[in-house]
Amino acid sequence: xxxxxxxxxxxxxxxxxxxxxxxxxFEDTKIRIQGLSVGxxxxxxxxxxxxxxxxxxxxxxxxxxxxGGKSTLLRTINRLNDLADVVSLEGRVLIDxxxxxxxxxxxxxxxxxxxxxxxxxVVLPMSIRQNLTYGLELSGEKDPGQFEEAVERSLKASALWxxxxxxxxxxxxxxxxxxxxRLCLARVLALEPDVxxxxxxxxxxxxxxTGKVESSLQKLKQEYTIVLVPHSVxxxxxxxxxxxxxxxxxxxxxxxxxxLFVHPQDSRTEDYIEGRFG
Amino acid sequence: MDKTLKLGTxxxxxxxxxxxxxxxxxxxxxxxVLPIVLIVVHIYSQGLPAISWExxxxxxxxxxxxxxxxxxxxGTIWLTIGTAIVSVPLGIGxxxxxxxxxxxxRWTRAIRIAIIxxxxxxxxxxxxxxxxxxxxxLQFGTSIIAxxxxxxxxxxxxxxxxxxEALRAVPNSFRVVSISLGGTQWQTIRRIVxxxxxxxxxxxxxxxLERAAGETAPILFTVAAFFLPRLPSSIFDSTMALPxxxxxxxxxxxxMPVKIQYGTAVVLLSFVxxxxxxxxxxxxxxxxxxxx
Ligand SMILES: Nc1ncnc2c1ncn2[C@@H]1O[C@H](COP(=O)(O)OP(=O)(O)OP(=O)(O)O)[C@@H](O)[C@H]1O
Ligand SMILES: [Mg+2]
Numbered sequence: 001x002x003x004x005x006x007x008x009x010x011x012x013x014x015x016x017x018x019x020x021x022x023x024x025x026f027e028d029t030k031i032r033i034q035g036l037s038v039g040x041x042x043x044x045x046x047x048x049x050x051x052x053x054x055x056x057x058x059x060x061x062x063x064x065x066x067x068g069g070k071s072t073l074l075r076t077i078n079r080l081n082d083l084a085d086v087v088s089l090e091g092r093v094l095i096d097x098x099x100x101x102x103x104x105x106x107x108x109x110x111x112x113x114x115x116x117x118x119x120x121x122v123v124l125p126m127s128i129r130q131n132l133t134y135g136l137e138l139s140g141e142k143d144p145g146q147f148e149e150a151v152e153r154s155l156k157a158s159a160l161w162x163x164x165x166x167x168x169x170x171x172x173x174x175x176x177x178x179x180x181x182r183l184c185l186a187r188v189l190a191l192e193p194d195v196x197x198x199x200x201x202x203x204x205x206x207x208x209x210t211g212k213v214e215s216s217l218q219k220l221k222q223e224y225t226i227v228l229v230p231h232s233v234x235x236x237x238x239x240x241x242x243x244x245x246x247x248x249x250x251x252x253x254x255x256x257x258x259x260l261f262v263h264p265q266d267s268r269t270e271d272y273i274e275g276r277f278g
Numbered sequence: 279m280d281k282t283l284k285l286g287t288x289x290x291x292x293x294x295x296x297x298x299x300x301x302x303x304x305x306x307x308x309x310x311v312l313p314i315v316l317i318v319v320h321i322y323s324q325g326l327p328a329i330s331w332e333x334x335x336x337x338x339x340x341x342x343x344x345x346x347x348x349x350x351x352x353g354t355i356w357l358t359i360g361t362a363i364v365s366v367p368l369g370i371g372x373x374x375x376x377x378x379x380x381x382x383x384r385w386t387r388a389i390r391i392a393i394i395x396x397x398x399x400x401x402x403x404x405x406x407x408x409x410x411x412x413x414x415x416l417q418f419g420t421s422i423i424a425x426x427x428x429x430x431x432x433x434x435x436x437x438x439x440x441x442x443e444a445l446r447a448v449p450n451s452f453r454v455v456s457i458s459l460g461g462t463q464w465q466t467i468r469r470i471v472x473x474x475x476x477x478x479x480x481x482x483x484x485x486x487l488e489r490a491a492g493e494t495a496p497i498l499f500t501v502a503a504f505f506l507p508r509l510p511s512s513i514f515d516s517t518m519a520l521p522x523x524x525x526x527x528x529x530x531x532x533x534m535p536v537k538i539q540y541g542t543a544v545v546l547l548s549f550v551x552x553x554x555x556x557x558x559x560x561x562x563x564x565x566x567x568x569x570x
Binding site: 078080083108109111112115116118120122124125134135138139184187188191 | 454456459462469470
C-alpha cells in the first residue's frame with residue numbers, strides 16, 4: 001500500500017537520500033510507526049494498521065479528507081490521546097527506537113520532547129513571557145538566565161521577536177491571532193523538543209501570517225523533525241518534504257512531496273489532489 | 279418602493295410589541311426588587327439610630343432591654359470563621375475531585391444528585407442532625423465546634439456546587455495545552471485551573487458563609503445561648519449569636535425596646551450584605567480581567 005520514494009529523485013535535504021533503502025528506510029528515521037490501529041469508544045476504527053517511517057530533520061505532512069485519522073495519529077505520537085476515549089490501541093510508535101506507547105513510559109518527558117501546536121491558537125491566561133517559560137517551570141527549571149535565553153531564542157525562531165520584544169510582560173491575549181499562533185509555536189520551541197507536531201496550525205490565519213509560520217518551519221527543520229497536518233492541499237504541496245495521504249483511517253500513499261504531488265501513484269490520491277473528491 | 283413601505287410598517291408594529299415586552303420585563307424586575315429595597319430601607323431607617331460604638335461593644339444589660347450586642351456579634355464572627363475553616367477546604371477539595379479527577383459514571387452522578395438534594399434540606403433538619411451527631415453522640419455539648427460543624431455541613435453543598443461550576447467554566451483547551459507542554463494533571467490544576475476559577479470559587483464560598491452567618495435553626499440546638507454574660511473562651515463553649523439573639527429579643531423578652539430590635543437587625547443585615555457586596559466586587563473585577 002505504501003509507495004517508496006524513488007531513490008534517484010533529487011533529495012529535499014542535502015545528503016539525505018543517497019543511502020535510502022527501499023520501503024521507506026531512511027538513513028535517519030526519527031519516528032517509526034508499525035502496524036498502528038486506534039479505535040475510539042464510539043466504535044470508529046480511526047487508524048487501521050498504519051506503518052510509516054518519518055525521517056529526521058524533514059517536514060512530513062499528513063494530509064487527506066476530514067476524519068481520515070490525521071489528528072489521531074499526531075495525538076498518538078505524543079500520547080495526548082491518553083486523554084481521549086481510546087478503547088483499542090495496537091501496534092508500535094518508536095521514536096529513536098523507543099516505543100512511546102509502552103505503558104511504563106514517562107509520558108511527561110515524552111511530551112516535553114514531542115511538542116504540539118494546535119489548530120486554534122490557545123495562549124495561556126498569562127503574559128507572553130510566562131507562556132514561554134511555563135513548560136520550563138513545570139520541568140523544575142528555576143534559573144532566570146535559562147528563562148531569558150529560552151524566551152529570546154524561541155521568539156526569534158518563530159519570527160515573533162521583532163514584534164514583541166518590548167512588551168513581553170503584556171497579556172498574551174493582547175496579541176493578534178497570527179501572533180498568538182507563532183507564540184504557541186515559540187512556547188513549544190522553548191522546551192527544545194526533538195519533534196514538533198502541528199495540527200492545521202495556520203487554519204485560522206491570514207496568508208501573511210501563514211507565510212511567516214511556513215518559513216519558520218523551513219528553518220526549524222534543520223534542528224527538529226516536523227510533522228504537519230496542513231489546512232489545504234496547496235499548503236501540503238508547498239511545505240512537504242515527505243507526504244502521507246490518509247483516507248478513512250488508512251494510509252493510501254507515502255512518498256516525497258515533490259513526487260507525490262506531481263505523480264501520485266494511487267488514483268484516490270490523485271483525485272483528492274486534483275480536487276475531485278467527495 | 280412598495281416593498282420598502284411594507285417593511286417599514288411591519289417593523290413599526292414589531293417595535294411596538296418589543297417595547298411592550300421590555301416594559302413588562304422591567305415591571306417584573308421592579309416587582310422583585312421593590313420589596314427587598316423596602317425591607318432594607320425600613321430596617322435601616324428604624325435601626326440606624328440605635329447603632330453606636332457602645333451598642334457594638336457592650337454586653338446586654340437590664341435583661342437585654344438595654345446595653346449592646348457584643349457577645350452575639352463576637353459569637354457570629356467565631357461561628358463564621360469556624361464554618362469557613364471546616365467547609366472551605368473540604369468543599370473545594372470535593373469540587374476539585376468531582377470536576378477534575380472523577381470519571382463521569384453512575385457513582386459520581388449519584389454524589390452530585392446527593393449534593394443538590396443536600397442543598398434543599400431545611401436548615402432545622404441540619405440543626406437536629408448536628409444535635410444528634412456533634413452535641414450528643416460526639417459529646418461536644420452545645421459549643422462553637424458543634425455549631426460550626428453543623429453550619430459547615432449545611433454550607434458544603436453550596437460551596438461544592440459553585441466551585442465545581444467555576445472549575446468547569448475554565449476552558450478545557452487550557453488543560454490540554456498544559457498537559458501537552460509536559461504538565462502533570464496536578465500542575466495543570468494548580469497553575470492554570472485553580473487561579474482561573476478562583477473568583478468564581480470565592481463568590482460561592484462567600485455566599486455559602488453568608489447563609490451560615492444568618493441562619494438560626496442550625497445553631498439553635500448546637501451552640502446558641504439565650505444569654506451569656508461573657509465571651510466564649512474556647513471552641514467547646516457555647517455562645518450567643520446574632521440571628522438567635524434577634525429571635526430572642528423579638529419574641530422572648532417582654533417590654534423590649536423596638537429600637538434595639540431594629541439595631542440588632544441592622545448589624546446582622548450589614549454583616550450579610552457586606553459579604554454579599556464583597557462577593558459581587560470580586561466577581562465583577564475578575565470578569566473585567568478575564569482573558570478568555
Ligand atoms: N476524541 C475522540 N473520541 C471519539 N472519536 C474520535 C475522537 N477524535 C477523533 N475521533 C474519530 O476518529 C476519526 C478520525 O478523526 P481525526 O480527528 O483523527 O481525523 P482528521 O483526519 O484529523 O480530520 P480533520 O481533518 O477533520 O481534522 C473520526 O471519525 C472521528 O470521529
Ligand atoms: Mg484533525
